[in-house]
Amino acid sequence: MAASPSAVSSLTLNRLSIYLRALRHLAEEGVDTISSQRLAARLDLSAAQIRKDLTYFGEFGVRGVGYSVTDLTARLSHLLGLDRTHPIIVVGTGNLGSALAHFLNFADRSFRVVAAVDNDPRKIGRKVGEVTIESSSRLATVVRRSGAQIGVLTVPRKAAQNNYDQLVRAGIKAVLNFAPIRLVSSADIPTKSVDLRVFLEELGFHLFQGENGRPGASAR
Amino acid sequence: MAASPSAVSSLTLNRLSIYLRALRHLAEEGVDTISSQRLAARLDLSAAQIRKDLTYFGEFGVRGVGYSVTDLTARLSHLLGLDRTHPIIVVGTGNLGSALAHFLNFADRSFRVVAAVDNDPRKIGRKVGEVTIESSSRLATVVRRSGAQIGVLTVPRKAAQNNYDQLVRAGIKAVLNFAPIRLVSSADIPTKSVDLRVFLEELGFHLFQGENGRPGASAR
DNA sequence: AGATGTGAATGAGTTCACAGCT
DNA sequence: AGCTGTGAACTCATTCACATCT
Numbered sequence: 001m002a003a004s005p006s007a008v009s010s011l012t013l014n015r016l017s018i019y020l021r022a023l024r025h026l027a028e029e030g031v032d033t034i035s036s037q038r039l040a041a042r043l044d045l046s047a048a049q050i051r052k053d054l055t056y057f058g059e060f061g062v063r064g065v066g067y068s069v070t071d072l073t074a075r076l077s078h079l080l081g082l083d084r085t086h087p088i089i090v091v092g093t094g095n096l097g098s099a100l101a102h103f104l105n106f107a108d109r110s111f112r113v114v115a116a117v118d119n120d121p122r123k124i125g126r127k128v129g130e131v132t133i134e135s136s137s138r139l140a141t142v143v144r145r146s147g148a149q150i151g152v153l154t155v156p157r158k159a160a161q162n163n164y165d166q167l168v169r170a171g172i173k174a175v176l177n178f179a180p181i182r183l184v185s186s187a188d189i190p191t192k193s194v195d196l197r198v199f200l201e202e203l204g205f206h207l208f209q210g211e212n213g214r215p216g217a218s219a220r
Numbered sequence: 221m222a223a224s225p226s227a228v229s230s231l232t233l234n235r236l237s238i239y240l241r242a243l244r245h246l247a248e249e250g251v252d253t254i255s256s257q258r259l260a261a262r263l264d265l266s267a268a269q270i271r272k273d274l275t276y277f278g279e280f281g282v283r284g285v286g287y288s289v290t291d292l293t294a295r296l297s298h299l300l301g302l303d304r305t306h307p308i309i310v311v312g313t314g315n316l317g318s319a320l321a322h323f324l325n326f327a328d329r330s331f332r333v334v335a336a337v338d339n340d341p342r343k344i345g346r347k348v349g350e351v352t353i354e355s356s357s358r359l360a361t362v363v364r365r366s367g368a369q370i371g372v373l374t375v376p377r378k379a380a381q382n383n384y385d386q387l388v389r390a391g392i393k394a395v396l397n398f399a400p401i402r403l404v405s406s407a408d409i410p411t412k413s414v415d416l417r418v419f420l421e422e423l424g425f426h427l428f429q430g431e432n433g434r435p436g437a438s439a440r
Numbered sequence: 441a442g443a444t445g446t447g448a449a450t451g452a453g454t455t456c457a458c459a460g461c462t
Numbered sequence: 463a464g465c466t467g468t469g470a471a472c473t474c475a476t477t478c479a480c481a482t483c484t
Binding site: 010014015016017018020021042043044079080082086094095096098099100105108110111150174176180194195196197199201202203204205206207208 | 229230236238241262298300301302315316318328370394395402410417418419422423424425426428433
Binding site: 063064172 | 474475476477478479482483484
């Protein structure tokens with residue numbers, strides 16, 4: 001098996017998640033072997049793309065046959081760390097934060113919200129999903145006590161960097177940031193930023209194009 | 221000025237959103253001219269990248285000087301269609317859907333939630349933000365009556381394709397899909413899919429790497 | 441025959457480096 | 463002198479095409 005490469009692109013990694021989801025659906029449908037060709041057709045991408053992505057991590061298939069659905073599922077789950085449970089702390093329990101808290105607990109047993117903090121004194125003591133909201137001022141303590149590994153940042157822009165720094169100092173292992181800011185991030189803490197408004201604004205552009213007579217191209 | 225190109229990549233388009241946000245902050249700070257160099261430093265990317273992105277759409281700068289903050293803000297806003305208001309319908313008012321509904325109305329005057337539908341009879345008649353939830357069975361009617369241009373799909377996977385098709389038939393102009401499925405999409409309706417679990421799973425991979433002794437690389 | 445795994449070819453996206461304008 | 467706009471060079475990602483295995 002190939003050693004894990006020093007750097008795999010986000011693009012490849014994100015497609016692994018997509019493959020994994022499709023594989024789970026295939027298992028539900030009772031399929032037990034799948035070729036890159038047929039998986040690609042389902043996902044609307046190329047067979048070569050799938051094979052290339054997989055070979056970054058090893059040889060998972062059988063020539064002349066294809067991939068075992070259960071085997072590949074297990075191996076991708078393991079690669080993405082989904083065969084263990086990652087405790088999450090939600091920082092900021094506004095609309096988005098509390099929605100994500102619920103969403104994550106329902107969606108998957110690989111991620112579990114174990115703590116939540118907020119700035120607003122009125123929210124402290126309330127529950128979001130299974131956990132009780134605590135004060136942001138106790139962030140470091142809460143991280144340590146809960147054993148949270150991943151911080152989900154859903155605070156306003158101006159609070160984001162400060163909360164990020166506190167998470168890092170408290171020993172968080174990774175951060176998913178939804179605040180619309182370029183975080184100054186510690187190089188050794190995997191940090192991913194997602195800005196939801198950006199997606200809408202992309203559509204805004206295409207709408208505008210459509211109006212000007214040009215047929216709107218489908219965004220990927 | 222350069223004509224809008226037939227195809228601009230999502231990457232470029234998404235960076236325009238980022239530039240625009242930074243420009244707004246600069247304006248708040250009272251800055252009125254900015255060079256690609258200084259903007260790049262702020263956003264942690266290259267000056268050439270910024271200039272190249274902008275030249276897809278025209279010549280916005282002044283040689284020897286830089287870009288006028290207010291001028292560039294206006295031009296990017298216009299390009300992204302943010303100088304008009306886009307009516308949105310939220311399809312599926314679960315955790316994520318209702319969070320987005322609130323979030324979008326607060327965040328920006330360019331997008332306004334004008335309607336929401338849900339499958340669950342118990343939710344119908346309730347309010348989410350300013351709008352009253354209606355039945356998904358009336359989706360087409362609601363789209364037409366409300367004049368919604370953008371559909372935000374936050375329904376379970378199995379309902380997504382069907383709701384998407386209905387949105388399209390009812391004349392929606394663009395769709396932002398959060399359901400974890402590859403939509404079979406009409407080529408002339410800009411459609412963007414975002415899968416939040418994918419982002420977490422990317423972090424899951426990096427956590428796993430970290431454990432195996434390799435220093436975790438920062439995800440972009 | 442039919443599928444994978446992979447080097448080679450192509451294509452997309454980014455950075456370089458500099459001519460040209462203020 | 464300083465900064466934009468842009469072809470050319472380069473790097474990263476995808477696709478091709480085929481040797482290899484079942």
